[in-house]
Every structure is written in C-alpha cells, then in structure tokens.
Amino acid sequence: MRFRELSECYSKLESTQKKLEMVDILANTLSKASNEEIGKIALLTLGKIYPDFVGIELMLAEKMAIKALAVATGKNEKSVAQIVEEVGDLGKTTQTLLEKKSQSTLLSFTTQKDDTEYEIIDVWTKLDSIAQTKGEGSSDKKIRILSGLISKVSPLEARFITRMVVGQLRLGVAVQLLLEALSKAKTGTREKKNILERAYNLTSDISFISEKLYKEGIQSVEEIKVQIMNPIKVMLAQRVSSADEILEKFEGKVSLEYKYDGLRVQIHKKADKVKLFSRRPEDITEQFPDVIEFIKESAEQEDFIIEGEIVAFDLKNEKILPFQYVSQRKRKHDIEQKISEIPVRVYLFDALFAENRVFLDEDYLQRREILFKVIKETENIRFSHQIIAENTDEIDDFFHQALENSCEGVMGKSVGQNSVYQAGARGWNWVKYKADYVDKLSDSFDLVILGAEYGKGKRAGKYGTFLLGCFDVEESIYQTFTRVATGFSDDDLAYYFKLLKPLAREKPKEVLSDIDCSVWFDPRIVIEVTGAEITRSQMHTCSRGYFENENDGLALRFPRFTGKLVDDRPPEQATSNEEIRTIYLKQ
Numbered sequence: 001m002r003f004r005e006l007s008e009c010y011s012k013l014e015s016t017q018k019k020l021e022m023v024d025i026l027a028n029t030l031s032k033a034s035n036e037e038i039g040k041i042a043l044l045t046l047g048k049i050y051p052d053f054v055g056i057e058l059m060l061a062e063k064m065a066i067k068a069l070a071v072a073t074g075k076n077e078k079s080v081a082q083i084v085e086e087v088g089d090l091g092k093t094t095q096t097l098l099e100k101k102s103q104s105t106l107l108s109f110t111t112q113k114d115d116t117e118y119e120i121i122d123v124w125t126k127l128d129s130i131a132q133t134k135g136e137g138s139s140d141k142k143i144r145i146l147s148g149l150i151s152k153v154s155p156l157e158a159r160f161i162t163r164m165v166v167g168q169l170r171l172g173v174a175v176q177l178l179l180e181a182l183s184k185a186k187t188g189t190r191e192k193k194n195i196l197e198r199a200y201n202l203t204s205d206i207s208f209i210s211e212k213l214y215k216e217g218i219q220s221v222e223e224i225k226v227q228i229m230n231p232i233k234v235m236l237a238q239r240v241s242s243a244d245e246i247l248e249k250f251e252g253k254v255s256l257e258y259k260y261d262g263l264r265v266q267i268h269k270k271a272d273k274v275k276l277f278s279r280r281p282e283d284i285t286e287q288f289p290d291v292i293e294f295i296k297e298s299a300e301q302e303d304f305i306i307e308g309e310i311v312a313f314d315l316k317n318e319k320i321l322p323f324q325y326v327s328q329r330k331r332k333h334d335i336e337q338k339i340s341e342i343p344v345r346v347y348l349f350d351a352l353f354a355e356n357r358v359f360l361d362e363d364y365l366q367r368r369e370i371l372f373k374v375i376k377e378t379e380n381i382r383f384s385h386q387i388i389a390e391n392t393d394e395i396d397d398f399f400h401q402a403l404e405n406s407c408e409g410v411m412g413k414s415v416g417q418n419s420v421y422q423a424g425a426r427g428w429n430w431v432k433y434k435a436d437y438v439d440k441l442s443d444s445f446d447l448v449i450l451g452a453e454y455g456k457g458k459r460a461g462k463y464g465t466f467l468l469g470c471f472d473v474e475e476s477i478y479q480t481f482t483r484v485a486t487g488f489s490d491d492d493l494a495y496y497f498k499l500l501k502p503l504a505r506e507k508p509k510e511v512l513s514d515i516d517c518s519v520w521f522d523p524r525i526v527i528e529v530t531g532a533e534i535t536r537s538q539m540h541t542c543s544r545g546y547f548e549n550e551n552d553g554l555a556l557r558f559p560r561f562t563g564k565l566v567d568d569r570p571p572e573q574a575t576s577n578e579e580i581r582t583i584y585l586k587q
C-alpha cells in the first residue's frame with residue numbers, strides 16, 4: 001500500500017471525533033493492507049516504529065525537524081521556526097510550505113509522482129534509519145534523511161511524517177481503537193477485539209499480533225502465549241481506604257504485603273540473558289546492571305518471568321529510601337556512578353512463567369510458591385514481606401508496620417479461587433491501601449496536563465495554572481478534573497515550561513473540556529496531585545453522564561502539586577474517571 005493512502009486515512013481520522021466512525025475509517029484502510037505491511041502500519045498509526053519495549057524511538061527534537069523542513073523547502077531555518085511557532089503545528093506547517101513550494105515550481109504531486117510514490121514499507125524504513133542513526137555527525141545525517149524524504153512525498157504525507165518523527169502524530173487513535181479497527185478489518189466485526197486485546201496484553205507487541213491476525217487468522221491470535229523477553233502488560237490494583245474494606249472485598253481472608261515505594265519491574269530471564277521491563281513497558285535493563293547481576297546470582301532456574309519492585313536502599317541504616325531516590329536511577333548516563341550513589345534492592349512478589357510453563361491462570365499463592373522455587377533470597381533480592389490476614393486488627397497492625405518500614409502502605413491480594421494474574425487490568429484481585437488514603441483529605445491522583453494559562457507577576461513568561469484531566473478507559477478520552485496552580489516551586493515552573501512548550505498544539509480532540517485554555521498540550525505529561533475533596537461540578541467533564549443531572553461532572557477542590565512527575569507510565573494509565581468515581585462515592 002502506498003503511504004499516500006495511509007495519509008489520506010489519517011487525514012479523515014482527524015476530521016471526526018466520533019469513535020465508531022474512526023474505527024470504520026481505519027478498518028477500511030487496514031483491510032487493504034498486505035500481510036507484510038500490517039505490522040508496520042499498526043505501529044505507525046500509534047506513532048511508533050517498534051513496540052515500546054524494543055527501545056528504538058523516533059523522538060527527533062523539533063529543532064531538527066525544522067532544519068530538515070528548511071532544507072526541503074529552500075527556506076531559512078529561522079523563518080520556518082517562526083511559522084511553526086505561529087501555526088502551533090509542525091505537521092500543518094510542513095504541508096503548507098510544501099504546497100506553496102510545489103505551486104511555485106508548478107509541480108503537481110498528484111500527476112507527477114505516481115510511479116515513484118512511496119510504499120508504506122519504504123517510509124517505515126526511512127524512519128527506522130532516522131531512529132537508528134547514532135554517533136558523530138548523526139544529527140546532520142538524520143536531517144538529510146528527513147529532508148530527502150519529505151521533499152519526495154506529497155505535502156499531506158509530509159505532514160504526517162514530520163509529526164511522527166517528533167513523536168506528535170496526534171490522530172487520537174489509542175491502542176483500544178486500533179484493536180477494534182483491526183478486528184473489523186479482518187473479521188468484519190469489532191467483536192473480536194477482546195481476543196486481540198488479550199494477545200496484546202500478553203505480548204505488548206501490536207505488530208506481532210496484527211501480523212499473526214493477517215497471516216494466520218483470529219484463531220491463531222487466540223492461541224498466542226506469553227513469550228519470554230516480550231513484556232506482559234502488568235496487573236494493577238484498585239484502591240481501598242480501610243482495613244474493613246479490604247476484608248469485605250476478599251471475603252475475610254487476604255494476602256497482605258508491604259507496598260514498596262519504588263519502580264515496578266518485570267524480570268525476564270532466559271539462560272544467561274536477563275532483561276528488565278518497567279510498567280510502561282520499556283526496557284530498563286541498561287539502567288540496572290547491578291540488578292541483572294543480583295538476579296543471575298540468585299536464580300535457581302534457567303528461564304523465568306517474575307515481578308517485583310526495585311527500591312533505593314540505604315545500606316548504612318538498613319532502610320528503604322523513598323521513590324525519588326530510585327527514580328534517579330532511570331537516567332541513561334553516569335550509570336556506574338549512580339549505582340554506587342544509589343544502591344538498590346528488589347522485592348519480588350509474583351511469578352508468571354518458569355521452565356516453559358505459564359502461570360498467569362494459577363492462583364496467587366501457587367504463583368508465590370513458584371517464585372520461591374525459581375529464585376532464592378540474597379542480600380539484594382528479597383521476597384515481599386507477606387502475611388495472610390483474617391481480621392482488621394491484623395491488617396491495621398501490618399499496615400502500621402509497613403509504614404514504619406518506609407513503605408507506602410499495603411497491597412491486599414485475593415487468595416481465593418480465580419486469584420489469577422490479570423494482565424493489563426486494574427481489577428479487584430489486587431487492592432492498595434496507602435497512608436495517603438487514610439486521611440481522605442490527602443488522596444493523591446496521577447493527572448494528565450491538558451492545557452495551561454500563562455502566569456502573572458513572578459510567573460510571567462511561564463505557565464502558571466494547569467488544566468488537569470483523568471483518562472476514560474472505555475471512551476479513550478481525557479476528561480477535565482481540576483485546575484492547579486499551587487505546589488509548584490520556581491524551579492518546577494521553569495522545568496514544566498521547558499517540558500510542555502514543545503507539546504503545545506491545537507486543542508486535542510481526545511480531550512473533552514468545557515474550559516478553554518490559552519495553550520493546549522499533547523496529553524502526555526502526568527503529574528501527581530493531592531486535593532481536599534471531590535465535588536460535583538458542571539464545569540468539569542470527569543464522569544459526566546454518570547449522575548442524574550447529565551451536566552454534572554466531578555472536580556477536585558483545593559488541588560496541590562506534590563512535586564512528583566509520574567514518568568513511569570503512559571498517560572492512558574493516569575488515574576481513571578472510574579477510580580475517581582469510586583473515591584467520590586466513598587466520600
């Protein structure tokens with residue numbers, strides 16, 4: 001398939017907000033894709049060239065894309081940058097400038113280029129070489145490849161290519177929508193989406209499952225199994241705010257564990273090879289060579305997939321350190337220095353695969369037994385501290401013990417039948433009971449920055465107030481929940497201005513808001529916020545449609561930024577509207 005056809009499909013997708021219509025538009029184009037190209041089309045449609053866990057990303061700086069555009073159009077770089085700034089959209093600017101250029105040289109892309117038009121695979125290959133070009137002179141080389149590419153394709157294609165390279169495709173197509181479209185394209189109905197979603201949760205690889213679907217049919221997708229070295233989407237927890245609630249949820253018996261305040265890690269081992277994946281899931285192996293060694297030393301079996309939490313550890317005082325420490329270990333440079341500055345420990349809590357057997361469908365306590373067999377405890381590899389509790393006193397005691405031991409609270413896990421590992425789901429088989437939930441005035445939320453207003457006085461020239469939203473998983477949209485201006489230091493404001501400015505754009509269609517903002521952003525940055533109370537509000541769209549008055553939504557009162565940038569998960573894993581409703585109803 002030609003990349004032009006895919007671009008026309010993207011353009012149509014941009015013109016509608018209706019989810020079903022988007023599924024149909026996308027399915028129509030996907031149904032024409034060949035078995036060889038469908039995997040790449042699926043990735044490109046999500047703005048990627050490889051699945052997240054492969055670690056090869058496009059993400060060219062906007063400055064470099066502007067240079068490439070200047071070369072392609074023969075314009076001066078400064079004036080291109082200025083137009084981009086005015087238009088607020090690199091893709092649109094690319095299209096307009098190339099259209100103008102083609103008009104002035106009297107070339108028509110439609111008539112002139114049919115035979116030489118780029119196939120999707122060709123464009124993917126060029127993007128891949130941009131992403132993989134490294135080392136000395138790589139910036140110039142990347143610019144050359146990009147300018148060569150955009151001067152050879154039509155202006156519409158160039159619009160989407162430049163957006164892809166800077167990581168701002170902005171089609172409003174989330175994985176869920178793509179899965180529905182794939183189902184419709186290949187089976188004629190959206191109903192097989194669940195089968196695709198299951199396979200996606202087990203492999204985190206959209207290209208693999210779409211190729212499988214096209215080559216071998218939906219039945220073979222149904223048979224897809226866990227594959228070692230492909231991260232499984234992690235299971236997440238619901239929140240509860242009392243020991244009673246835990247007992248009630250688990251009918252009187254629960255596995256309680258410390259909730260360590262660190263980084264979730266899924267560890268894959270195959271013979272001598274060990275890989276670590278974050279919950280996003282990204283490959284974080286390189287940042288933790290020390291953990292790789294700990295695992296190799298402690299492993300009792302050849303192959304396994306296990307899960308745990310990496311925490312920073314104060315060796316002198318034998319104490320777990322807060323999240324802020326371990327998060328510094330995520331940097332990709334000065335790794336050796338960071339290892340000695342911030343030593344870590346891993347607290348393991350689950351086993352998902354070992355010696356060729358998948359354990360996702362086993363009950364939790366059986367999975368823990370397997371964990372004890374595949375690896376042994378050493379200085380730096382520990383099993384999460386656990387008890388089986390059957391009354392609230394035991395839960396409260398354990399909870400306070402957890403806090404004394406520098407943990408965030410406790411995890412409660414079902415030990416009943418069906419206490420399976422629900423990949424990719426935030427179900428009720430796991431709950432979290434954190435210190436901040438005890439005092440309901442300090443509930444914390446991970447919210448997406450949707451827009452901002454410029455600050456005044458000391459804050460002039462920076463963003464001063466931020467519009468924050470939650471994610472509606474069913475509809476794949478962001479809903480507004482609060483506006484926050486408190487809790488930001490001067491350094492924070494400078495930092496967030498720099499971080500957000502390149503993400504400024506027209507109001508994204510996946511944002512449902514009645515509030516207007518001076519600046520809208522790509523919904524990508526997640527921050528942690530606390531608040532006093534959740535109230536009904538006709539100003540905010542969070543959970544609108546769930547109350548008797550159909551204009552009512554939910555709003556967070558007296559919000560305050562906690563200082564924490566939540567960068568270990570995608571925005572789709574921010575606090576959901578459903579979670580907010582649950583907390584509201586509990587209030």
Ligand code: ATP
Nearest residue numbers: 235236237257258259260263264309349384411432
């Ligand atoms: P939070 O920000 O509250 O950690 P989250 O959205 O990252 O939440 P949840 O599934 O809601 O993830 O809460 C559970 C998280 O707690 C896990 O993702 C994991 O990172 C961490 N954790 C710490 N200790 C444990 C444990 N013993 N069992 C499971 N998860 C644990």
